[in-house]
Amino acid sequence: MPFLPIAGFQGSDLPEALGWKTVADPYGDEELYAVPRLQPDWAVIHVPEADAEGNARIYGTPFWDRLMTRGARRVIVTAETIVTREHLAAQPELTAIPELFVAAVVHAPGGGWPGSCFPLYEVDYAAAGAYAAMPTDAECLDRHLTVTAPRDRGQTSADVTVVYSGSDAG
Amino acid sequence: MIASPEWQPVDLLVICMARLLRDDELVFHGVNSILPMVAVALARRHHAPRLRAINIAGGVNPLPRYLPRSTTDAELTYGSPALLSNEEIYDLCMRGGLDTVFLGAAQVDGAGRTNVSRIGPAERPKVKLPGGGGAAVMMPTAGRVIVSRAEHSRRSFVERLDAVTGAGNVDRVVTSRCVFRRVDGRLRVESVHPTSSAEEVLSETGFALDTSAPWPGTPPPTAAELEALAAVDPERVRDLERR
Numbered sequence: 114m115p116f117l118p119i120a121g122f123q124g125s126d127l128p129e130a131l132g133w134k135t136v137a138d139p140y141g142d143e144e145l146y147a148v149p150r151l152q153p154d155w156a157v158i159h160v161p162e163a164d165a166e167g168n169a170r171i172y173g174t175p176f177w178d179r180l181m182t183r184g185a186r187r188v189i190v191t192a193e194t195i196v197t198r199e200h201l202a203a204q205p206e207l208t209a210i211p212e213l214f215v216a217a218v219v220h221a222p223g224g225g226w227p228g229s230c231f232p233l234y235e236v237d238y239a240a241a242g243a244y245a246a247m248p249t250d251a252e253c254l255d256r257h258l259t260v261t262a263p264r265d266r267g268q269t270s271a272d273v274t275v276v277y278s279g280s281d282a283g
Numbered sequence: 284m285i286a287s288p289e290w291q292p293v294d295l296l297v298i299c300m301a302r303l304l305r306d307d308e309l310v311f312h313g314v315n316s317i318l319p320m321v322a323v324a325l326a327r328r329h330h331a332p333r334l335r336a337i338n339i340a341g342g343v344n345p346l347p348r349y350l351p352r353s354t355t356d357a358e359l360t361y362g363s364p365a366l367l368s369n370e371e372i373y374d375l376c377m378r379g380g381l382d383t384v385f386l387g388a389a390q391v392d393g394a395g396r397t398n399v400s401r402i403g404p405a406e407r408p409k410v411k412l413p414g415g416g417g418a419a420v421m422m423p424t425a426g427r428v429i430v431s432r433a434e435h436s437r438r439s440f441v442e443r444l445d446a447v448t449g450a451g452n453v454d455r456v457v458t459s460r461c462v463f464r465r466v467d468g469r470l471r472v473e474s475v476h477p478t479s480s481a482e483e484v485l486s487e488t489g490f491a492l493d494t495s496a497p498w499p500g501t502p503p504p505t506a507a508e509l510e511a512l513a514a515v516d517p518e519r520v521r522d523l524e525r526r
Contacts, residue, residue: 120377121420124396124450130405173357174340175368231357238352 116147156185158210159225161233163192167215168201168208173231175209182210191221193233226261290504292459292478293318293433293521298508299457299476299501300385300431301326306333308382311372311425313339313417316354318431319385321512321521324350329511341366350520376421384425386418388432388456392444393490395453395465397422397430400446408445418449427454433524435460437489460484462501469493474501 118136122128128146136147158178163169167190171178182188190210195218201208224230227240247253300322304310312319316339323336324347337343338359346362360366367375375381388397389412397418403409422428428451432439435458456463456470460479463470470490475481475498485492504512 119420121422121424121451123423124447125419125422126447127400127419130400130446174355174360175366176341176355177369179368180370229357235356236353 114150116149118145119148120145122146151184153181153185155187155189156181157189157191158182159191159193159221159228159230160210161193161230162196162200163190163194163210163218164196164198164201164212165218166198166212167210167218168198168212169210169215170201170207171209179209182214185214187216188214189217189219190215191219191224193222193224193230195220287503290509291522292476293524294509294512295476295478295501295504296431296433296457296459297321297325297516297521298504298512299462300429301329301508303429303455303457304331304334304383306331307335309335309337309380310383310385311337311339311376311381311421312354312385314353314355315413316385316387317352317520317524318433319429320350320354320359321516322385322431324515325508325512328515329508337367337372339369339372341368343367349518350516352520352523373420376424379424379426381421381424382426384421384428386415386421386428386430386449388418388430388439390439390441390444391430391432391456391470392441393470393492394450394468395430395456395463395470396444396447396450397453398444398446398448400448402445405446415448422449422451422453425452428452429454430456431458432456433459435484436487440487441489442491460487461498472498474499476501477503 133146133148135144137144158169158181160169160171167188169190169192188210226234227237227244229236244257247257297318300318304323304326310323312323320338323334327334327336335344338345338354340355340357340359342360342363343365344363345360347358348361349358351358376384386397388399389402390398397415399412399415399418401408401411430453453465455465455473459476461475461484462473464473471493472484475484477500481498484498485494
């Protein structure tokens with residue numbers, strides 16, 4: 114589908130700024146905005162549970178994750194836990210992302226940090242604040258990776274003090 | 284008059300938002316909506332126990348154990364018998380199923396239109412704001428829209444918006460100084476909070492206001508309202524709203 118008609122947007126500057134065109138309702142008199150297709154090359158989605166083929170459950174809020182896996186050309190699933198296919202097949206209605214769309218699966222415990230991964234952990238507001246306040250110089254990515262590397266090796270937040278050196282953000 | 288020791292200006296702001304909500308109507312709030320979240324919880328506890336509420340986290344008549352600092356938090360689905368995905372919420376609004384929608388704004392004009400897109404010219408914006416797909420879809424399609432913004436100054440209540448993000452069925456605009464009601468396409472002052480004054484509202488509002496009749500005062504919080512507010516938001520999450 115190259116576009117979908119959508120209600121609303123009357124009186125907003127956005128359609129003109131975005132170059133949207135309108136379509137006529139073929140059954141009535143209304144003129145609707147036609148929203149052009151948005152197709153990211155990749156979606157990277159972090160989930161609590163996935164199997165090795167990429168079938169994944171998302172607990173908690175049904176946010177945009179599910180939509181993005183339908184919109185993107187290819188999907189990478191990162192998961193707190195790799196579960197068995199049988200575990201997912203026991204209740205397939207809980208699988209938000211089917212293997213059909215998934216290009217790669219990464220076992221990444223804590224991969225949502227400093228964001229949340231319901232119900233396992235909540236937003237780490239202190240770390241998110243420090244990240245946002247980090248000076249954006251040439252070394253900022255290296256600094257971020259240094260800070261987060263221990264977490265990637267499976268250490269918990271209690272083991273890791275978030276300090277972006279050179280910043281007083283703490 | 285200043286706020287009494289028992290309440291702060293933001294408390295009356297939230298109470299004014301809650302007073303607008305009624306039993307059986309369906310209300311929605313989105314992301315970055317601390318004050319609406321508190322107002323919905325307050326209304327349900329104080330005077331509208333049958334208020335039907337959904338939120339962007341997907342909650343359907345949820346019973347959160349506490350009010351989170353982010354209004355996308357999964358806690359806002361706690362106790363929900365069902366979840367609504369984002370696309371379902373937008374579909375519901377587009378087919379006329381949302382009675383009341385809470386929205387925020389960086390700028391509001393005299394017609395009750397809002398800007399959450401940018402500050403400054405399109406070619407060289409001074410600030411890029413988070414944007415508002417919600418506002419542009421929901422303002423024309425929701426039954427009514429209640430806009431809330433704590434900070435009330437000429438910076439934000441302007442004669443001319445830097446960009447029009449949303450326009451449509453705005454019914455009320457609630458600030459830390461007053462409540463505006465939209466009548467015949469123009470915002471009029473409905474009531475002035477006891478912590479502010481008509482002079483202050485006039486000097487801090489950038490668009491023209493009808494002063495042909497004196498503006499009534501906003502009834503201060505009642506003891507019951509303050510008690511309910513303390514019960515639903517004991518940690519004062521509402522103080523996170525920028526002023």
